[in-house]
Amino acid sequence: MSKELLKIENLKTSFRIESEYYAAVDDVSLTLHKNEVLGIVGESGSGKSALAFSIMRLHNRAKIEGKVLLNNKDIVNMSKSNLDQMRGDEMAMIFQDPLTALNPLMPIGKQIEEVLLLHKKMGQNERKIKVIELLEMVGIPRPKNVYEQFPHELSGGMRQRVIIAIAIANEPQLLIADEPTTALDVTIQAQILDLIRDLKEKIHAGIILITHDLGVVAEMADRVAVMYAGQIVEIAEVHTLFENPLHPYTKSLLHSVPQEGEDKLHVIQGIVPNLKNLPRKGCRFAARIPWIDESAHEENPDLHEVEPGHFVRCTCYENFYFPEEVKEEQSNGIS
Amino acid sequence: MAFLEVKDLKVYFPIKGGIFNRTVDHIKAVDGVSFELEEGKTYGLVGESGSGKSTTGRAIIGLEEVTGGQIFFNGKDITSQKSKDKAFRKDVQMIFQDPYSSLNPRKRVIDIIAEPIRNFEKLTKKEEIMRVQSLLEIVGISPDSIYKYPHEFSGGQRQRIGVARAIALKPKLIIADEPVSALDVSVQAQVLNFLKDIQSELNLTYLFISHDLGIVKHMCDDISIMYKGRYVEQGTRNDIFESPQHIYTKRLIAAIPDINPRNREEQFNYRNKILDEYNNAYNDYFDQAGLAFNLQSISESHKVALPQQKG
Amino acid sequence: MEIQNMKEIEQTKSPSTINILIKELYRDKLALVSLIFFTLVTLFVFGLSLFLDQSEIVKVDLFAIHEPPSDQFILGTDYGGRDVFGQLIIGTRNSLAIGFLVTLISGVFGITYGLVSGYFGGHVDNIMMRILDFFNVLPFLFIIIVFVAIVPDYNTITFSLIMAAFSWMGIARLIRSKALQEKELDYAQASKTLATSNLNIIFKQVLPNIASLIIVTMTLNLASNIGLESGLSFLGFGFPESTPSLGTLLSYATNPQTLEFRWWIWVPPAVLIFLLMLSVRNVGEALKRAADARQRRG
Amino acid sequence: MWKFTVRRLFITIPQIILLSVLVFLMAQMMPGDALSGLLDPNVDPATIAEQRERLGLNNPWYVQYKDWIAGIMQGDFGQSFRFKMPVTELIGQRMENTIILSVVTLIFTYLIALPLGIISGRYNDSLLDQGISGYTYVGFATPLFIFALVMLWVFGYYLGWLPTSGSVQPGLEPGSFQYYVSKFHHAFLPGLSMALIQVVSTVQYLRSEIIDTKQKDFIITARAKGATERRVYNKHIFRNSLLPIAAFFGWEITLLITGTVFVERIFSYPGMGVLFLESITQRDFSVANTIVLLFGVANILGALLSDIILSIVDPRIRIK
């Protein structure tokens, strides 16, 4: 994993709400290498999907600024026809909801074939053979039958496999998976994750894996970016992040997961503000850790590289503590 | 006498079909489930989607017609709809999965929380407001929100309003059907903490339904694993997590992603091993129809669905 | 912020359905104008017709036949020497009245039918839907005409009933499918576990949630009922001529001389019916948007 | 699908039976019976009574109903007292006209509605869409009969481009090519008038359907595959939104039937609609009832057709 596959610089994606633009992805920069899995985590509404859609330029009416370079080709300013050539070929996407991401009126086979048809010169038969191969590859039993079937005849897990088959049909270099398992049961989740892992080995793609499940990240990712309110607040190697989380948000997230021996879970105060009410100045997380003194925050928070490859936004992480820790210490002290 | 006792519960849904739209078959959503609940404890019901967890809970509280078996609450048979009298309705309450649809969007908080109170007690307007406000305080929502509408609250807050409604009549048993699965991790924590808090305060018993083993492990004293409408294993938290007996249970536990990236390989290998075992030993654990066998006790608290020992 | 300042709390009450609809109307200027127009026309015709003597207006005046508009007759006279303006006022009132009446009768019936069918579901629903399907495939216009022809003594009430008998299906079906959805929502299920009675759940819980939908549908129904009435009158199966309606006035236009030379007889009712339908629709559409926005938020 | 179709057919049968009962009861409610029209008022009352008995008019209603149905089964709808001929034959003449008018209207409807709806849905909120929406907006509020009258006046009389009455030019050999050309020529203006008003609902429906489909997740999937905009529209959006329209086809019949009454009346077009109106005013009830029955059956079959089309085009129903 040396070659830089995807480079995002100062990406800003804004949506129009009542005649004004609000940035849902705000100044995001990151890189992805070949054969690397980059996990992106964050609460609902933190802008993960918006980022993924921006990379594919799938947004309908959003303003995208900044640079997205895939193999040094700038996607943001690319012509529509060039973009069409890239999508589905060099880059592909797996969607969150397998129930709605397939055309209900088109047979499964045709839907997979379409992506071949669009990018490869193949005869009809050849395509069909390839589709059945793909179906087999993603672990669908009796692929010949499924070829003729319609989406509603398949279970959620099966449909997600079909979507994956579409995504990998042309062996893309960049694969974006936006919460690919959120709608699925744990056992099926495990299978799908295994599948993605296998595929990575096979096609050596760079993968962006979006999820809000820290466990999934821990199992899958090489590097992890934590997003909050449209920004990356921390980015690091997976081991580093889990063993030495720095940003208060990362710490809070890790703390909220039920874990052995803990009776009380950590609660992050407040909620993710919606797009219109996002604080655009100062540390965006400040409102949710009110016990931390204002002076701890940076005025214009930036990503700091605290160690090689480990970036944290804002200075508030430096003296961060959890209020209950204080209480515990106090009560411990008394008894 | 058990607090809640479910004996051989069956809930079937008809499958309509054929030319005349007759019932041609049944979905056996719950197919012979038995368990007992002790007062003040939390009882977990786990299983994959469609395994019949919700149906079990809904059948107990009377939202589904019971096809067979019996349910006793405090020794009283409450299987049929008719037998679910007012007293029962008062004692047993439910918390729903979706904090968005479980609150009537047209009603103000006060009307939502006061609904059960109005059905059971005659209070003056003023008393009612006081009552609702005190309930709101219990669930940690500002009491001056009584005239707000649900959409003005976040998911976690809504879920707590739902809880306020459920505890308004001081129930004894609360059936919580995936109370946090629609919520973000951070908010999940908030609701789970809170459920634990009021349990001890109000001496509540929970029937806690979830598909997230991590949460169940965190919350429950006793756990049952369900598969295709039947129990595959039942036991204390330790029984289930420390010595799972049924291959399905093992597989479920193995599927939980480990939060420590260092265990990645290990976990991966373990999972594959269990999967192999599952595939190989499938026929030892399930009958021809792919259903679990009847439960067999293997310790005082631990029961597993294993084939009848012949002999 | 404790219990003590309850007064203040009361004032920050969240808006009700009606308030939201009104707000939305206020925002949508076209709909607002339409509503004002419609209300004014309604008030005007109902108000003015209190002072107008119907028998006076339909009085035949042999010496004022086909007068063009003048000071005496604002909109001229028809072939019976009757004041077209007065007929227009009374006709609009009659058309609106029947529109309201039919909408109300068919609405109340359709809503109840749909709620019952949707809420109880199962066999009840099955049977009720088959009946509804049957009504739906009836060639209603023809059957209405047959009934109008064979009911010997028909008047506003019987006429409305006949029309309503064939126009409740749309709303019933809509309400039913909505009720089916709503009752599956957890809030309705929750009410059940709280010992709230079925009747209460239907009318106090489910109904308010589909209220906006009902208002919207009824509004649009009003437009189509006014249209249906005028169509029937045009064909000669509406009100008798002595009870003018927009349709009877319009039907004068079948006479080519009237169509070509005496615009004052048929153009005003045509324009009025056009504007009424448009304004009702504008209001309906605005309400629909309001209802949708609401659903998204809720 | 076969199961579905058969089941759907089974629902149709009770509907038709119920319809026939309704029509029969309506006939019973009508003043007079088949005889009051047939016989000369000067004829001896005894003869009338005798005739009544012979025709079974004194039998209990269910026996009469049975006889009536038996007659219908053999194509005997009774006798028109005004035309002095079997209703079957009389309606046969008119049915051809009404069917031609309906077909012409349908052709116009789809010829107009599909492009308008597609343009309006694809380029929603564009100037073009606003124009089209404006048209549907105005069309909604315009009563068909006023519009048809104005069309008749403008194109029939003022400009004199098209025939203003009748269904065919006199003197043409029925069945000949000119005959059908002339039939089409005569149905052109009424059909167009009706279509221009009736497209409104289809255009609006298609537009919102397209806009709806545009926002579906699977469209994003298609885009992510690299499908060009054109392909996305042609293969995914239009196809998916046109299918419900195809199913609309059967329901269109109901609309058509209602519309024909007005345009036939206005364009003096001798079809079943005017025949119905005349029969009602002339109290030729056997004819009126037969028309109600036939239109009812047409509606039932239309609904059936809709459901079957839907089941063919929509795999979600097809499989069931």
Add this chain to the structure above:
Amino acid sequence: ACNSGGSDEGSEGSDSGEGTEEGSEGEDESGAEDGIYSIEDFSAAKTDEGEAMDGGSLTYGLVTDTVFEGTLSWNLYSGAPDAEILQIFDESLLSIDENYSYTQDGAATFETSNENKTFTFTIGDNVNWHDGEPVTAEDWAYSYEIIGHPDYTGIRYDSSFQNIEGMQEYHAGESDTISGIEVIDEKTLEINYKVASPSLLAGGIWAYATPKHIFEDIPVAEMEEADAVRKNPIGMGPFKVESIVPGESVSYTANEDYWQGAPKLDELTLKVVAPTTVAQALETGEVDIVDSFPTDQYPDVAETMTNVEFLGKIDNAYTYIGFKLGKWDADAGKVQMDPDAKMADVELRRAMWHAVDNDAVGERFYNGLRWKATTLIGPAYPDYHNAEIEVPAYDPEQAKQILEDAGYKDTNDDGFRETPDGEELVINFASMSGGDTAEPIANYYIQAWEQVGLKVQLLEGRLHEFNSFYDRVEADDPDIDIYQGAWSTGSDVDPSGLYGAEAPFNYPRYESEESTALITEGNSPESIDVAHRQEVYKEWQELMVKDIPVFPTVYRAVLSPANERVVGYSIATDWNYAWHEVGVTEDTPQTVE
């Protein structure tokens, strides 16, 4: 033979449409002052503008709201539109003069003998059917065999048929032949009547032959549906039926073999034109001629429609107000007067006549093309109409006076008069719908009566559709006290069918010895003497003005416009539908620029 007719233009017609000519002199039809016109201004015959060209074709518009039934046989048809179609391709063997009396100019001639009871007819040698077969005496006799047949369901079998020797036996099925009808030879027919009557010479003879060689094998009961009637009928007239579009149009071609010589036109097309569109159809030349133009539209087009000439004549019809004076006694088969009927007081009836201004109705609603009627035998019968009779004039004051004198006073000050017994007097008025003017006219009458203090109200507050109106009037519905009806009278003036004591159509249910005596006298053999008959009927008309069982309101004109290019066309009675004389001067119709 009188038959009930519609209230308005083009409604249900009746017997063969024969009429008389009246006031045909006025050549100049240029517009009238105040938009009021008079029948005097119209000619019945087309002013020919030039020579007819060779051949050509013409379109004849049949003005009707509905379609035509298409029962194309004189024996079987019932609607007036069918008669219009028939008269172009089939004709009466006997022609008539302007006084409706038979002449010897037709396809057949006749002689009477046996005190006017026996008629001997001779059909011309060159009179042939369209298929070339000769028209024979047998064909003529066959018409009688059809109409008299027990299975016949049409409406033609009336008293003049019953008057034929042996007809009743034949009709009852007791005899296979009609003894009074004898085929002398191929072209000679003899008919013997039981009683001589003046009616016989005034259209009382059925003079239409039936092509027996075609109908022979068709049972009478099935004739109405036969193709020979509906699809390819033949006749002996100047044109042949080429094709029929049911209900819409008929195409004719010239019958070169016509006994009066080949027609001038090659083709003729008849098509239905709705009353609402007839003006445009004429202006654009879509039709050359229409049978009857709605008179209420005339003022709108009188000035502008320069491409046509309007022909006009007095219609043999009148509108009237009828008073219900009794009931029909079905057992006795005659009317039964009721002395306690609400309208029994003749003074009340007279006052009501005085109260209405029928001239104004005619002028205002019909621009003078209807005008105040006086007697029950109208000016369409110039020889019998009594123009001298003084009838109650429009005079509300006098009406009030009459009512005062008769004891109808407003005793309770409600603005309306009570009966002499002091009871409330509410008169129920039935009127039928049809046409734009029906409603305002009915309302006008109500208003006019209100003016003299009579409370009259419209039955059920609305007009009633034609059929149910007559049903209720006929059934002596107790809710009806007075009604507005209309009669279109046939060719014979004899009023017995409408006012005879035994006539079911005697809707007022009126009878008096005097009236019965006069009616009987008018149709007796003595009255074959026209002068005597005139005397009797003038006396009867006077009696009706005195007794007032009904009072006529308006007489009406028929207008038939014809394109300027048409020559040889007329609507006069003695024109005898001579379509073979009609031609056109140019290829295409003239249009309004």
